[in-house]
Amino acid sequence: MHGSARVSKKVTCTALLLFIVVIIYCLINLSSRIQTNPFTGDIDDDEKIKNYAEISLPFNSLRNLTTYVRIYRDIRKKLKSNKNQFTTKFEQDTFPWLNDKPMLDFVGKNMSRGIVVCMSDKYMNVGLPALLSLNDLGSQLPIEIMYYGENDLSIKNRRKLSKVPNVVEITDLSTKFINVSLRSWAAKPFAILASIFQHVILIDSDVYFFQLPEKLFDDHDYVKENIMLFTDRSLEKDTARTKWVNSILPPPFSKSFNESRMVRGLARDEIEAGVVVMNKGNDDIFLGLLVICVLNVPPYCIYPYVHGDKETFWLGMEMIQKTFYVNPITGVIGDVVNDIVCGQIAHGNRNKRLLWWNGGLFQDKFSRPFLLNFTYYSWEPTDQYFSWKASCLYVNKTEYRKLDEHERNLIRKYKETMQNVCRKMAAEGESCLPSLKTK
Numbered sequence: 001m002h003g004s005a006r007v008s009k010k011v012t013c014t015a016l017l018l019f020i021v022v023i024i025y026c027l028i029n030l031s032s033r034i035q036t037n038p039f040t041g042d043i044d045d046d047e048k049i050k051n052y053a054e055i056s057l058p059f060n061s062l063r064n065l066t067t068y069v070r071i072y073r074d075i076r077k078k079l080k081s082n083k084n085q086f087t088t089k090f091e092q093d094t095f096p097w098l099n100d101k102p103m104l105d106f107v108g109k110n111m112s113r114g115i116v117v118c119m120s121d122k123y124m125n126v127g128l129p130a131l132l133s134l135n136d137l138g139s140q141l142p143i144e145i146m147y148y149g150e151n152d153l154s155i156k157n158r159r160k161l162s163k164v165p166n167v168v169e170i171t172d173l174s175t176k177f178i179n180v181s182l183r184s185w186a187a188k189p190f191a192i193l194a195s196i197f198q199h200v201i202l203i204d205s206d207v208y209f210f211q212l213p214e215k216l217f218d219d220h221d222y223v224k225e226n227i228m229l230f231t232d233r234s235l236e237k238d239t240a241r242t243k244w245v246n247s248i249l250p251p252p253f254s255k256s257f258n259e260s261r262m263v264r265g266l267a268r269d270e271i272e273a274g275v276v277v278m279n280k281g282n283d284d285i286f287l288g289l290l291v292i293c294v295l296n297v298p299p300y301c302i303y304p305y306v307h308g309d310k311e312t313f314w315l316g317m318e319m320i321q322k323t324f325y326v327n328p329i330t331g332v333i334g335d336v337v338n339d340i341v342c343g344q345i346a347h348g349n350r351n352k353r354l355l356w357w358n359g360g361l362f363q364d365k366f367s368r369p370f371l372l373n374f375t376y377y378s379w380e381p382t383d384q385y386f387s388w389k390a391s392c393l394y395v396n397k398t399e400y401r402k403l404d405e406h407e408r409n410l411i412r413k414y415k416e417t418m419q420n421v422c423r424k425m426a427a428e429g430e431s432c433l434p435s436l437k438t439k
């Protein structure tokens, strides 16, 4: 009796042990399966990723591209810096110009801050004085100059630019990305991407500041969102464009998107990209920047629908559902002509003080090479649209503001600096006047 009880106990024990072993084996197997499963999205995403292998690329629409960019974003977040079959393939298909280089190569030096500007021979006359003005202002930010290939910026001009105070790097974009042509507008987002800085202020070559550009990095909305954009003039309505912008992206939409003037049909333009501030060290901003680049080159380039690169900056962020800050203080700076302020487009801070303006020191960079008389500025009224006629802003006279002494002194310095550049250029047989036909 004792013997058979012992045997049955032994059998139970063995069975239990076997059971435990089987359970452990199953668990290990399952977890390794989870780890080796290339598609770690939700079940819904799994289906979509399986479909991805069968889609003939490029996607037939921005909507479809956006759906997959969002799946890619989610999987990337789960995998951290690891990759799987889907993310590897998606990156090669969507960002082919990266040429499989590690993303970390493009994030910039940790915590670094600087100014990035695209330059070419044809903008030297406007761009060189504008860069020198940063020194007049007392900016300490390092500057990186970008150009695209040997024919874009001559060795002579590169040498000149290398002598501008705070210029630390002159970079040929054509050596950074493959199989993509980056002339004109498209160079701008790629210049941010290629920059050695983590926190970047991208400026057009004819942008001038009234306040230290480094202050932009301390703006609490920049610190919160890691991106700062500026509002464009509200010139006129464009129903075709409003229809387009309301159809290209899948929902849900952000508050900023919903409230934008282009989406609401209140204006043709949204963003003035003369100055763009971005922190590439933020993962969402970095991905958004890659998507912005995508919108500037074939096959997904949106230039047929909007004017140049400027709208790509917010639409790219909206595509990956990254919230963004758009500074709303936009207006005009110049002189009073026939009772209205006419001149260049200007931007202010939240105290409505002048921050920067676009278009250089001349009255009209396209046709009139006379120095602009910088005496007044005024801001576009909020929620009142189409107050512009050409380069003049029609607002109540009570809204005109006079430049203060400090601002007028800056203008004086900037004009002197430009005239010095002009004299040197004239001695070399070149003209510093803006050419009548620029982009």
Ligand SMILES: *[C@@H]1O[C@H](CO)[C@@H](O)[C@H](O)[C@H]1NC(C)=O
Pocket: 051, 055, 060, 061, 064, 067
């Ligand atoms: C792409 O969009 C079309 C509608 O334009 C839709 O019929 C199709 O299923 C979408 N494809 C994918 C892969 O999502």
Ligand SMILES: *[C@@H]1O[C@H](CO)[C@@H](O)[C@H](O)[C@H]1NC(C)=O
Pocket: 110, 111
């Ligand atoms: C960047 O620098 C900060 C401050 O020195 C540090 O806390 C952080 O870990 C650094 N990040 C990386 C990615 O090295």
Ligand SMILES: *[C@@H]1O[C@H](CO)[C@@H](O)[C@H](O)[C@H]1NC(C)=O
Pocket: 096, 099, 178, 179
């Ligand atoms: C670059 O483009 C050419 C022509 O379209 C193609 O043959 C080549 O494979 C591309 N190179 C890479 C690395 O994608």
Ligand SMILES: *[C@@H]1O[C@H](CO)[C@@H](O)[C@H](O)[C@H]1NC(C)=O
Pocket: 253, 254, 255, 258
């Ligand atoms: C944006 O507008 C849509 C309707 O077009 C609405 O369903 C959605 O809730 C809005 N989103 C936000 C964040 O307000």
Ligand SMILES: *[C@@H]1O[C@H](CO)[C@@H](O)[C@H](O)[C@H]1NC(C)=O
Pocket: 335, 336, 373, 375
């Ligand atoms: C600039 O504008 C102010 C105020 O309108 C005027 O007094 C001044 O004469 C102008 N200067 C030039 C050079 O036109």
Ligand SMILES: *[C@@H]1O[C@H](CO)[C@@H](O)[C@H](O)[C@H]1NC(C)=O
Pocket: 396, 397, 398
């Ligand atoms: C301009 O503003 C003043 C003071 O607010 C007001 O009395 C006047 O009616 C306004 N003029 C116009 C044309 O709106």
